[in-house]
Amino acid sequence: MSxxxxxxxxxxxxxxxxSATPPPRKSPIFDGxxxxxxxxxxxxxxxxxxxxxxxxxxxxxxxxxxPVSHPEIPALKLADAQLIIARENGFSSWPKIKAHIDxxxxxxRQITQGTLPTLDAKTTxxxxxxxxxxxxxxxxxxxxxxxxxxxxxxxxxxxxxPLDQFIQIRADFIADAYHITPKDALARSHLEYASxxxxxxxxxxxxxxxxxxxxxxxxxxLMDFIATTRPKTRIEVISVEKVPGIxxxxxxxxxxxxxxxxxxxxxxxxxxxxxxxxxxxxWSAIRSQTPLDLATFIKAAPTAQPLPHMIKALKRHHAExxxxxxxxxxxxxxxxxxxxxxxxxxxxKVFGHLMRSYxxxxxxxxxxxxxxxxxxxxxxxxxxxxxxxVPDQNWTDQTITLxxxxxxxxxxKTNFLENFTGIRWVGGIQVTSASKRVL
Numbered sequence: 001m002s003x004x005x006x007x008x009x010x011x012x013x014x015x016x017x018x019s020a021t022p023p024p025r026k027s028p029i030f031d032g033x034x035x036x037x038x039x040x041x042x043x044x045x046x047x048x049x050x051x052x053x054x055x056x057x058x059x060x061x062x063x064x065x066x067p068v069s070h071p072e073i074p075a076l077k078l079a080d081a082q083l084i085i086a087r088e089n090g091f092s093s094w095p096k097i098k099a100h101i102d103x104x105x106x107x108x109r110q111i112t113q114g115t116l117p118t119l120d121a122k123t124t125x126x127x128x129x130x131x132x133x134x135x136x137x138x139x140x141x142x143x144x145x146x147x148x149x150x151x152x153x154x155x156x157x158x159x160x161x162p163l164d165q166f167i168q169i170r171a172d173f174i175a176d177a178y179h180i181t182p183k184d185a186l187a188r189s190h191l192e193y194a195s196x197x198x199x200x201x202x203x204x205x206x207x208x209x210x211x212x213x214x215x216x217x218x219x220x221x222l223m224d225f226i227a228t229t230r231p232k233t234r235i236e237v238i239s240v241e242k243v244p245g246i247x248x249x250x251x252x253x254x255x256x257x258x259x260x261x262x263x264x265x266x267x268x269x270x271x272x273x274x275x276x277x278x279x280x281x282x283w284s285a286i287r288s289q290t291p292l293d294l295a296t297f298i299k300a301a302p303t304a305q306p307l308p309h310m311i312k313a314l315k316r317h318h319a320e321x322x323x324x325x326x327x328x329x330x331x332x333x334x335x336x337x338x339x340x341x342x343x344x345x346x347x348x349k350v351f352g353h354l355m356r357s358y359x360x361x362x363x364x365x366x367x368x369x370x371x372x373x374x375x376x377x378x379x380x381x382x383x384x385x386x387x388x389x390v391p392d393q394n395w396t397d398q399t400i401t402l403x404x405x406x407x408x409x410x411x412x413k414t415n416f417l418e419n420f421t422g423i424r425w426v427g428g429i430q431v432t433s434a435s436k437r438v439l
Contacts, residue, residue: 033108033256034245036101039085047081060084090244100244107140107258116141119264123203129218132253133208133260140257142264145202149192153217153286154317154363155371157425160287167193173425177371196222200231206268209309210251211241212363216313217286217427223279223307226271235271238263239309250355250362274306282310286317287428294318294427316361320426326409327416329426331372334358336383336410339402347373347386348396370395378422381405 049057050073061068064087066080082094091097110116120126124144126137134146156173159166167189175185199205207222209215219239226235240263243249252263285297298318301311319330326333331354338353339345351369355362364372376383383406388398408414417433424431 033104033258034089034097034101036098039089039097039101040082043078043081043085046084047076047078050076050081060088064088090242097244104258104262107261108256111139111141111257116261119261120144120204120206125199125202125205126208127199127205127222128208128252129215130253132251133255136255136257136260140260142260144204144206147195147198149196149218149222151189151192151218151221152214152368153221153427154213155368155425157430158217158287158427160284160289160428163193178367196225197229199226199229199235200233202233205231205233205235206264207235207237207271208252208263209237209239210249211239211309211313212251212361213313213317214363215239215251216307216310217317219307220279220282220286220310223271223276224283227276227280236268237271237275238267238269239307240267241309248356272306278306278310282307282314286314289428289430291318291321291429294429312361313363316363317427321429322417322431325412325415327418327420328409329424329431331359331364331369332376332416333410335373335376336402336406339384339400340407340410344399344401346397347400350400351396366396373400375422375424379416379419380421381419383409383416383419 046057046060061084064084066084068076086094086097089097091100120142122143125147126142126144127147127149129150131148151170156177157169159169171186171189174180175182209219240252243255243259246254281297285294288294295318298311298314305311322329323333334354335350338350338358351366382403384403385401386398409416420433
């Protein structure tokens, strides 16, 4: 069961759902397809800006590792500016960005003409923590089965309990947090967990994940599950943090079918015993009731990590624990900061700011964010007020305004845990008003 994403977006579209449908995550922002002529034009503009002394142009050269100085500017050529554009897009040279664009363009032509080479087989299973790439995989020519497992361990209790009890607790949380009928939540939860037993029925299983805590916590669970069940099949993982041409990569759901093929060809690696053991240890730390266990695991992780995006995601997950001065988790703190910076604004716009610029590693879907906002309202003295212009207005369009208590809490003049009357969870760690004495 899940708060699965049907998409991954920084906006507030697709917020309506049926009682059995979990909340969506973020929908496409940019598909990652670079245009060669556009990049050439950007290079010409950069060179012209540099020669005209426009602010920022010289800094772009230096930030990209070009040791240019003022006396050398008149001698710079278009090739120098093209190198900067290439590096800004994640490539070491202009020929490499050109080769990438040519390859993606060829994939687009093959998709259009139906002449794609064989990528996978009917005996392949693609496992993803959401349905956001399912259609894209079909367009790209993948023919294997698709399985969604999307229990959002980044929210709600993640206790160290036997599986049947664990599923019940997760389903109860999902039903309450995302306003899903309990019966439907539990039924979907049982279906999702039971579906994992089919991994061994395939010759190849490919896990599609990105770098945020939503994905990486599920990946840690799957490493533990695979270690326990040991399915006799070839298992591979695609874990992506950056995509050429996307300044702020949020997730695989942003990508065009051509870029999904690029991920398949450039980021797919076999699961190793080191990955499984590292993931199992991470899963144990996530489920621990003690904050020290999670912090210790993060601190002790080797520089060369078997799962390269796990520790960064766990650091973001750990940041949801209450700050000693404010009592706020990072999402709570950023929510108040956005309202303070921009004044009263709709909750949907707060979410947009959070995803686009404030959160260092965004992972929430819009309804997941709304659940967090509602949880912040469990207090004696409100941090903010929420008002509607019309009756039964969608929550995304309701206006949220900071109160004096919210301002004081954000400044650390008062601690939210002394005001908080509810319960929230960071993995296996319960956060209540009493947590101030423990964390």
